[in-house]
Amino acid sequence: MEIDWSVGEISNVLEKNKIADNTIFIFTTDNGPWLNYGKIQFI
Structure with missing residues (x-):
């Protein structure tokens, strides 16, 4: 939609x-959003 x-x-x-x-x-496309590199930890 966007x-x-x-x-x-x-x-x-x-x-x-x-x-x-x-x-x-x-x-063009990259077949989806950003890669998920695991859980992000905020300090």
């Missing part, structure tokens, strides 16, 4: 500034 909202916001600005026709979106 990526959909973000792309929508970017698309709206591009269209508002009349540059959407000259723009390409490229999506």
Whole structure:
């Protein structure tokens, strides 16, 4: 949902500034969030 909202916001600005026709979106992924290296301990 977050990526959909973000792309929508970017698309709206591009269209508002009349540059959407000259723009390409490229999506990449790392297949998920950060790695879990175990329990974080706060002192």
